[in-house]
Amino acid sequence: MKxxxxxxAATVAGAAFLGxxxxxxxxxxxxxxxxxxxxxxxxxAAKEARPSVPRWLPDTATDxxxxxxxTGGERLLRATLPATPLPPSCKPLPADGKPKxxxxxxxxxxxxxxxxQATHRCDLYYAYTDGDILYAWQHNDDWIAANKSAAGx
Numbered sequence: 001m002k003x004x005x006x007x008x009a010a011t012v013a014g015a016a017f018l019g020x021x022x023x024x025x026x027x028x029x030x031x032x033x034x035x036x037x038x039x040x041x042x043x044x045a046a047k048e049a050r051p052s053v054p055r056w057l058p059d060t061a062t063d064x065x066x067x068x069x070x071t072g073g074e075r076l077l078r079a080t081l082p083a084t085p086l087p088p089s090c091k092p093l094p095a096d097g098k099p100k101x102x103x104x105x106x107x108x109x110x111x112x113x114x115x116x117q118a119t120h121r122c123d124l125y126y127a128y129t130d131g132d133i134l135y136a137w138q139h140n141d142d143w144i145a146a147n148k149s150a151a152g153x
Contacts, residue, residue: 037067037106043079054136056089056122058082061134065108073143074103077125077136085129090122099126102137109135 040046043061046053053066054077061079068075093099099115113135118126124146127136 034071035067035069035104037065040064040066053077054123054125054138056087056125058084058087065106067104067106067109069104069140072140073124073138073147074140075125075136075138076102076104076106076109077134078106078108079134081129081132081134085132086120086127086134087122090120090127093118093121093126097121100139100141102126103140104137109137113137 038046038050040049041062041064042059043053043057043064044059046064046066047055047057047059050066052068052075053064054075057064057077057079058081060082063078063080065078066076099118099121101115102109102113105111115126117128117135119129120127122136124142125136125138127134129135
């Protein structure tokens with residue numbers, strides 16, 4: 001009787017350990033395994049090192065932080081811009097524009113960023129500035145649509 005009770009207690013404790021410790025760690029690993037991030041001194045260095053960094057980013061931008069999901073088009077970008085507030089290729093969002101929320105997160109990207117903060121569209125990226133700091137993100141749905149369009153679908 002005591003052996004069965006001890007075995008049951010050990011099984012319950014083991015299941016609780018798996019549920020509370022191992023499962024969340026596995027989920028974090030699984031969710032993050034296709035995400036990459038890097039920092040670069042300048043826009044030129046970022047574009048040279050990683051072809052997926054947007055070409056509209058000024059070469060003279062500094063303190064670049066970049067994150068991406070390798071299984072899709074989700075991207076985050078933070079950069080300190082030179083004197084110009086936004087690159088000339090960035091266009092104001094139309095009043096009826098429907099920006100999308102960022103899908104990734106990073107310690108250097110404001111956690112509370114939402115689509116409502118986007119003021120411009122820089123190619124496929126939604127963007128806004130806070131002083132001379134550029135925050136921009138690319139949504140996977142927009143990336144997929146652009147790729148389908150380019151492929152003639």
